[in-house]
Amino acid sequence: MSLSKETSVPSGPAASAVGRQSEASGCPATPSLSVQNLTVEFRTPEGTVRAVDGVSFDVHAGETVALVGESGCGKTMSALAVLGLVPAPAGHIAGGRITCEGRELVGLSNRKLRKIRGSLVSMVFQEPASSLNPVFTVGQQIAGVLRAHDGTLSRRAAKDRAVELLVSVGVPDAAVRARDYPHQWSGGMCQRALIAMAIANRPRVLIADEPTTALDVTIQAQVLDVLDVARRETGAATLLITHDLGVVAEMADRVVVMYAGRVVETATVAEIFHAPRHPYTLGLMASLPRLDSDVRRLVPIPGHPPHLHRIPPGCPFHPRCHLRQGRSVCVEQAPSLLEVERGPRRSACHFQHEMSAEVAVLAEQMGADPTVITTP
Amino acid sequence: MSSASPPQGNVSAVESTQPEALDPILEVEDLAVHFFARSRLTRRSASPLKAVDGVSFSLAAGKTLGLVGESGCGKSTTALAVMRLVDPTAGRILFHGKDLGGYSRNQLRDVRRGIQMVFQDPHASLDPRMRVGASIAEPLQIHHLGDRDAVRARVIELLEMVGMDRVHADRFPHQFSGGQLQRVGIARALALDPQVLVLDEPVSALDVSIQAQIITLLQDLQAELGLAYLFISHDLSVVRHVCDRVAVMYLGRIVEQGERDGIYRRASHPYTQSLLSAVPRPDPRRRGAARRIVLTGDLPNAVSPPSGCHFRTRCWKAEQRCAEVSPELVDRLGNGNRAACHFAETLS
Incomplete structure (x- = not known):
């Protein structure tokens, strides 16, 4: 029983020197994974839909970038595109570039992609039990x-x-348990096995898609620790896909917020939580029940995310936006993802300069300790 | 039908027997639900799975009691037993002071008007072939409450109460999003003017922005209608936001129970402490600041739980005594929390 905040996981036999170096020297200039202007389309009976629409982000070695957003925002599809796993023939990558350690992944043959999956790029999926093959032992x-x-x-x-x-x-007891079949393992143990599988070939990019969503909270804490150790030991660039903002706050260095297939904000984890510069990000923060501070009232985002067949014109968030206040530019023109205060952070909102006042308004409505959503 | 129809039938004056809740509308005493799996070969029954094993709580009018715990702890079975959707093996369920135990199906039908349930998955809990208006009208028809026009008017009233529009009544479930369907589920539960809603993970399947909509809707309805909620959830942050009192379950038993602030600020059972410490906080400034108690191992098999205290196999405080004596759920520290731990103490 571990009572410390240290992980209960013993460190692996061969901690990678490469990983430690890249972590120590900060972000190297070339990202391990670079996604530029990625567009994924699906042909459906009702017409072509864009599940991912011009998404760009970088992940550097040793860094954890969280891709957040609600169901259907395109976060999982962006990750599947990296692995060349967009479900064909309905779906395909309609544009953009994905480079991993300098290698272009879009357009590679299936044979070449198979060499890359599980070695250069690997992935941990949400459902641990269904990701393992039931007729082979875990060790096999x-x-x-x-x-x-x-x-x-x-x-x-x-x-x-x-x-x-x-x-x-x-x-525990790994030599014996390796001979077990997946059904003999609990969900948390299966997820450990999948993480072991994902780091087996020392990938440069590790993608974790909702790795703890199916798990109970005490097991979730264990698995997050294991994932963190795996990232540190392999030095892999980690792309964490989640809808759980608590997990984001604990794990991520930088955050990419997606809505209706597009990136609406990207910033460091501290900026996302304490100085959001897009109304959707702020809406998520104001929707969160808190464990440690009193929020008198949650301020939900009205309405619901758009159906991909009916994405609103202009800014896709405008029908639900509190900041818009009837201004027509939001309907007429899609905002580009622009730099905020010349920093590396970016927001796709025409009125991002009004956001600090907007944060104060929402904090007031929540009746919360304002530091919940603002920088102290 | 009128929305102000008084409780009928078996409802009597409130008899308060428990000092902790002033006006208990629903009391559960020593509830047990055991499932017997029979061996096909020997036709002998194996040892029972004690899904719920001696659970007691009371719920006051207009208040919310949170029942929290991880999968398999028995919280949903407790809800089903309160609804008498599974039959309790032992224990009493008192609604307005009357024991529901001996009630026949017909008598239960009257009682069920007062206690209604909202389920976790709105896609699964509404009939896909029925228009949602018909789903909401069904309880009214079963209870013969009003003619066609009155039922229709009540359906529209209910839809508007949950923030939807009258035109939605003629649509089918597949035409709605998850959040809208959960509103429909709530409208259906409200159709018979219940005093108690049993909410089984009502927001767990929803995205965070929609979850907040449903939480605020439930809070508004409670303030307006004076409903009592039995709120079942695995999400400790949601429970803190909506509940007045909280009971924490582990392997069929309540391990700690008390006022919300008492549980969240002065938890004294090791399981509650580990649960609270394991929740990821949406605040990057706190990263690494909190001491996280990482429990080792998994939940034991519910068919053969550990002797004595069920939690002892994962507990860092466990001693010989924990294996021998099952700890009572009592207030050992005099701070209002009742904890089933021989070594209950608050974390400094």
């Missing part, structure tokens, strides 16, 4: 991932390495 599946990318590895060596990996993600 991890060994399989190792041997798929390293033809010289013997079965014996792969099996030993699989057990080492399970130890590193905190599976």
Whole structure:
């Protein structure tokens, strides 16, 4: 039983020197993962829809970037595009570039993508139980991932390495448990196994799609710790996809907020939570019940996210926006993702300069300690 | 039908027996729900799964009691037993002081007018082939409350109460978003003018902006109609925001119970403490500042729970005594929280 904030996970056998270096020297100039102007379209009986519309972001080695937004905002589809897993034939990447460690991933053949998946880029999915193959043991599946990318590895060596990996993600009695089938494992343990599998080949980019959403809160805390250790040890650039702003606040360095397939704001985690510069981000903060501070009343965002077939013209958020106040530019013109106060942060709002006043208005309506959503 | 129809039938004057709640509308005493799995081979029943094992609480009119815990702790089974959708193995459920235990189906029908339920998944809890207006009207028709026009008028009134429009009555569930469907579910639950709503994870399936809409709607309805809520959730932040009192469950038992602020500020059961410490805070400034108690291991099998205190296998305080003696749910520290722990103490 660990009572400290230190993780209960033993550190892995081979902590990567590369990872430590890149973490120590801050963000290197070239990002490990760069997504530029990504557009993903789906053909449906009612016409073509854009699930992802001109999305750009970078993730550097050792850094965690959170992709946040509500169901259907395109966050998962952006991640699947990185792995070349957009469901075909209905969906396809209609434009944009995805580069990983300098290699262009868009347009690669399936054979080349298979070499990249699980080695250069790997992914942890939301449903741990359904991501594992029920007819192979957990150990066999991890060994399989190792041997798929390293033809010289013997079965014996792969099996030993699989057990080492399970130890590193905190599976007790790993040598014995590796011979279990997935149904013999709990959800939290399965998610550890998937993290072990994802880091098996020391990926440069680790994508985690809602890794703790299906888990109970005490198990979630364990898995987040394991994920953090995995990131530190491999030095991988981590793309964390989640709708849970608590997880974002604990894990992310930078945040990309998506709405209706577009990026509406990107900033450091502190700026997102304490000085949001897009009304949608602020709306999310004002919708959050808090564990530590009193909020007299939540201020929900009215209405609901648009259907992809009927994305409003101009700014897609304008029908729900409190800041718009009837101004026509919001309907006529889609705002570009522009720099805020010449910093690296960006917001796609025509009236982003009015946001600090808007934050004060909402804090007042919430009856909250204003530092909940403003910078003290 | 009129929205002000008084409670009928088996409702009598309130008899307050418990000092902690001034006006208990719903009391649950030593509730147990055991499921018996039978071996096909031997035809003998194995040991029962004690989904709910001696749970007691009371709910006051106009107040909200939160029932929190992780999956498999028995919170939803408790809700189903209160609704008599599963039959309790033991214990009493008193509504307005009357024990529902001996009631027949017909008698229960009257009582159910007073206690209604809202389910977690609005897509699954509404019939996809019925227009939502018909779904809302169904309870009124079952209870023969008014003619066609009166029912129609009441449906529209209910839709407007939950922030929807009369034109929505003629649409089908697939034409709505999850948040709108949950509003419909609430409207249906309100149709019979209940005094108690059992809300089983009512906002868990919803996105955060929609979740806030439903939470504020529930709060407004409570203020307006004086409803009592039994609010079941795994989300400790939501429970803190909506509840007056909180009961924390673990493996079929309540491990700690008290006023909201008492639970959140002075939790004295190790399980409550670990739960609260594990919730990720939406405040990056706090990162690393809080001491997080990471529990080892998983929930034990509910068919063969640990002896004595159920939590002892994951507890850092466990001693021999915890395996031998099941701790009573009592206020050991005199701070208003009742905790089922031999070593209850607040974290400094």
